[in-house]
Amino acid sequence: MIHSKKRLGELVLRTSNVDVLAEFYINVIGLELYASFGDNRFLKVADDFEGHPQLLAIFDNTKSYSGPKNIEKGISENGKGTLHHFAFTLERDDFELEKIKLKELGIEFKSAVYEVFGWNSIHFHDPDGNSVEFVCYDPKSLHIEKNKMVRQKTIK
Helix, strand or coil: CCCCCCCEEEEEEEECCCHHHHHHHHHCCCEEEEEEECEEEEEECCCCCCCCEEEEEECCCCHHHHCCCCCCHHHHHCCCCCCEEEEEEECCCHHHHHHHEEEEEEECCCEEEEEECEEEEEECCCCCCCCEEEEEHHHHHHHHHHHHHHHHHCCC
């Protein structure tokens, strides 16, 4: 089986207030506005493949699902989605700076260490209640034996 390299190209959030949510991701998270038209905001997370950076898109929640004409739009429109949370990966030094910034902005967050992967995380919510995570790798947090146990498992 051939596997091509993949990265997350975009994640789309729908909201009742596009401007408030976009301002949060620009001013708090630090993303930059990539494109704006109508009630759509595309915020750049990072450069990636040529012609398509990694994006967080914010659409008005009245916008119907867009895609190929023959796709079953009702699946996405009727709330069957299962988004639990999404995360931004950071360098260790940037991670510590973001914690300070969130404190200064009065944004409540919870810290967690996931030793099975060596990840330090902070979890918080955006203005719409979406669960957002900042995560960084810290080799001091890695429990090597636990990591080996989960990394060697196969899906049946």
